[in-house]
Amino acid sequence: MKAGRLLLAGWALLAAGCGPPAAPDRTIVYNCTASTADIAALQREQAGFLARTGIRVKLNPFSGEEKLYAMMAAGQAPDVFYTNAAVRDRLAAEGRLLDLRPWAEADPLYARLRPEVRAAAESIDRGVYSLSNWTHTCGVYYNRAAFAAAGIAPPTSAWTWADLVAAARRLTVAGPAGGRPERYGVFIPAHFIEALEQMNHAPLPRAALLLSLPPESQEVYAAYLALLREGVMPDVRRVQALGMQAGQLLQSGRVAMLVEAVPHPGLIETLTIDWGVAPLPRFGAKAPLYFRSASGGLSVSASTPRPADAWRTLAWLVGEAALYQPNPVLADVDFARAWEAKYPRLRGTGFAEVWRLSEQHAGGDPRYFVRFASWSMMPVMTRLQPWLDRLWAGEATVAEVVAAVPEINAGVRADLARQLRSPGLRPAWKAALERALAEAPP
Amino acid sequence: MRTPRPLSPAGPLARIGLTYVALVALGVLFSLPVVWMLSSSLHELAAVFAQPYRWRPVPLHWENYARAVTVLPVSRFLLNTVVITVPVMLATAGSSALVAYGFARFRFPGRDALFALCLATMMLPGQVTMIPLYLGFARLGWVDTYLPLIVPSLFGSPFYIFLLRQFFLTIPRDSEEAALLEGASRLRIWWSVVLPQARPALATVLVFTFLGTWNDFFGPLLYLNSPEKATLTLGLNLMKAQVLGSGVIEWNVLMAASLLVLLPNVLLFALAQRHIGRGLALGVGR
Numbered sequence: 001m002k003a004g005r006l007l008l009a010g011w012a013l014l015a016a017g018c019g020p021p022a023a024p025d026r027t028i029v030y031n032c033t034a035s036t037a038d039i040a041a042l043q044r045e046q047a048g049f050l051a052r053t054g055i056r057v058k059l060n061p062f063s064g065e066e067k068l069y070a071m072m073a074a075g076q077a078p079d080v081f082y083t084n085a086a087v088r089d090r091l092a093a094e095g096r097l098l099d100l101r102p103w104a105e106a107d108p109l110y111a112r113l114r115p116e117v118r119a120a121a122e123s124i125d126r127g128v129y130s131l132s133n134w135t136h137t138c139g140v141y142y143n144r145a146a147f148a149a150a151g152i153a154p155p156t157s158a159w160t161w162a163d164l165v166a167a168a169r170r171l172t173v174a175g176p177a178g179g180r181p182e183r184y185g186v187f188i189p190a191h192f193i194e195a196l197e198q199m200n201h202a203p204l205p206r207a208a209l210l211l212s213l214p215p216e217s218q219e220v221y222a223a224y225l226a227l228l229r230e231g232v233m234p235d236v237r238r239v240q241a242l243g244m245q246a247g248q249l250l251q252s253g254r255v256a257m258l259v260e261a262v263p264h265p266g267l268i269e270t271l272t273i274d275w276g277v278a279p280l281p282r283f284g285a286k287a288p289l290y291f292r293s294a295s296g297g298l299s300v301s302a303s304t305p306r307p308a309d310a311w312r313t314l315a316w317l318v319g320e321a322a323l324y325q326p327n328p329v330l331a332d333v334d335f336a337r338a339w340e341a342k343y344p345r346l347r348g349t350g351f352a353e354v355w356r357l358s359e360q361h362a363g364g365d366p367r368y369f370v371r372f373a374s375w376s377m378m379p380v381m382t383r384l385q386p387w388l389d390r391l392w393a394g395e396a397t398v399a400e401v402v403a404a405v406p407e408i409n410a411g412v413r414a415d416l417a418r419q420l421r422s423p424g425l426r427p428a429w430k431a432a433l434e435r436a437l438a439e440a441p442p
Numbered sequence: 443m444r445t446p447r448p449l450s451p452a453g454p455l456a457r458i459g460l461t462y463v464a465l466v467a468l469g470v471l472f473s474l475p476v477v478w479m480l481s482s483s484l485h486e487l488a489a490v491f492a493q494p495y496r497w498r499p500v501p502l503h504w505e506n507y508a509r510a511v512t513v514l515p516v517s518r519f520l521l522n523t524v525v526i527t528v529p530v531m532l533a534t535a536g537s538s539a540l541v542a543y544g545f546a547r548f549r550f551p552g553r554d555a556l557f558a559l560c561l562a563t564m565m566l567p568g569q570v571t572m573i574p575l576y577l578g579f580a581r582l583g584w585v586d587t588y589l590p591l592i593v594p595s596l597f598g599s600p601f602y603i604f605l606l607r608q609f610f611l612t613i614p615r616d617s618e619e620a621a622l623l624e625g626a627s628r629l630r631i632w633w634s635v636v637l638p639q640a641r642p643a644l645a646t647v648l649v650f651t652f653l654g655t656w657n658d659f660f661g662p663l664l665y666l667n668s669p670e671k672a673t674l675t676l677g678l679n680l681m682k683a684q685v686l687g688s689g690v691i692e693w694n695v696l697m698a699a700s701l702l703v704l705l706p707n708v709l710l711f712a713l714a715q716r717h718i719g720r721g722l723a724l725g726v727g728r
Binding site: 029031034035036039059060061062064066067069070071073074075076245248251252266270272 | 487488491513514515569572573576577580581585660662663664666667668669672676679680681691
């Protein structure tokens with residue numbers, strides 16, 4: 001009897017041992033800021049993804065740089081996570097990001113990406129460390145009723161900077177007793193000056209280590225200052241101090257024209273005025289050089305135990321997940337039409353034309369994120385920004401800012417030299433950075 | 443000999459009046475952000491940044507509050523926050539009081555040095571200890587649980603240890619000595635004799651621990667990963683992401699939610715205000 005029980009127990013153990021092996025854990029942790037609606041949508045969608053691929057996506061919606069660093073230090077980095085242009089290369093140089101090139105080049109998704117997205121994905125060592133999941137151009141949103149009341153024809157793709165200034169003058173409504181205007185003609189947030197520099201054909205380098213301010217950039221600075229001095233554009237600092245979103249200025253009637261990102265879901269959903277959007281004005285007879293910007297993106301941790309699954313998840317998020325579709329990073333998607341289907345109120349606003357012009361006259365991404373290598377972006381901006389603040393406040397001249405460039409670059413070189421001495425820097429990156437620094441103009 | 447001039451009653455009155463005017467002005471200044479929150483929470487979205495700003499919303503958009511509690515699983519976040527806050531309050535007050543009693547009543551070699559070391563830990567910025575602590579908790583397998591947020595409170599908080607020690611020093615030893623003669627243990631004396639006399643200081647510790655834990659954003663952000671474990675502060679952040687997801691920040695709804703989160707703080711502070719004042723005055727003032 002006892003022997004029989006023992007036999008039975010032995011048989012049961014053997015049966016358990018010989019049973020089908022437990023399925024390997026194929027969970028991929030995806031860390032990025034998400035809303036509860038996003039979380040619910042991804043959870044719904046990931047069931048289908050799991051059925052197709054066997055990969056379970058676990059969303060961690062609480063993100064932050066400190067959290068990411070702590071997780072990395074503990075060897076618990078999420079498999080897929082969002083990185084911005086300022087930190088991506090630093091993490092890659094420390095060996096914390098996976099070079100996605102082998103997977104990317106073998107995946108049809110990579111060929112579907114717009115050229116600027118592929119360009120933004122590459123780092124100084126030719127590695128691919130992130131894929132953007134969003135791109136945008138910019139345009140001039142305008143109040144149609146204000147244009148009609150002032151007897152001004154709506155802007156077209158042929159309009160120039162001179163036209164914009166003339167319209168801004170006519171659209172500015174003086175305040176009582178010579179006070180601040182009741183309505184300003186235009187507002188151009190300072191971070192869009194980079195796009196204007198490109199429209200003025202400033203020779204902007206890509207991934208530069210040092211700052212340069214060519215004459216075309218200086219002309220744009222002067223033109224921007226003239227708008228402020230003439231009182232047809234609100235004081236940038238005042239708008240920032242009020243904590244106002246630029247769209248509120250247009251919605252509340254405080255400005256008649258606003259330069260902003262296209263598409264801008266926030267504006268689309270909140271503007272209740274009759275509005276249209278036009279491309280950026282040309283500078284004289286110069287051909288237009290519009291842009292699309294693709295800076296931040298999704299990266300894969302070098303410590304992921306399942307790199308192929310992590311790539312598959314990243315590719316799914318960028319190219320398939322309904323939550324992020326239609327995705328403008330995909331070249332084979334008629335984004336304008338798809339976006340108009342998503343937001344019917346865009347029809348007739350000029351959005352589709354602005355988007356298509358950005359495809360026809362793509363001048364590349366002029367923004368500081370791309371213009372400077374992520375190595376030097378912060379060293380440049382921390383030194384340049386105080387000068388720009390003084391410039392817009394009327395406390396410095398364009399010539400003084402230009403004169404400060406050598407001093408700014410000397411500081412940047414010192415910062416880069418310090419970075420080169422960092423013990424965590426991988427040799428390949430060190431060599432690439434040293435080469436780039438040696439080739440940089442004096 | 444000069445006769446002293448009689449004091450004019452107008453002098454002190456004027457001084458008191460000026461003090462009150464200054465205090466009221468400061469009070470108004472400090473309460474402006476909260477008033478703006480309240481006003482914005484009852485506005486429609488377009489009016490939140492309207493210029494000039496209308497402080498009195500007409501009509502009142504009470505539906506913002508309804509939306510604030512329906513757009514997110516607030517009851518879940520509330521429960522999670524309570525699950526963390528209550529044990530942290532009790533553990534912080536209990537452990538700090540125990541350590542403080544030791545420092546206040548026992549004589550042992552190195553006591554003052556230990557007390558100084560305990561106070562010195564207050565000088566360490568959180569950023570310095572963040573990664574080592576995270577590494578420790580990760581090694582214990584406690585990440586994405588509430589343990590890293592609760593367990594440290596079992597080991598006392600240097601500031602509260604200091605506060606309570608100072609308070610215990612003000613309590614006469616007679617009753618403790620009488621209890622000792624009756625055969626009570628030190629732990630019994632701490633529990634039955636000392637703590638009942640330290641109610642104002644304990645109330646202060648409980649209220650400040652509540653405020654710190656209830657409003658903590660960084661701790662939960664660092665240690666929690668699963669959305670279903672989010673606290674109210676993380677929930678507010680999700681709400682910001684919620685509206686950011688569509689590119690729109692519904693400031694009026696966000697302000698309504700923030701006010702709701704703030705409400706327990708205000709209520710508790712109002713209820714315990716008398717104790718807090720006494721606890722701080724007797725503790726720190728010594």
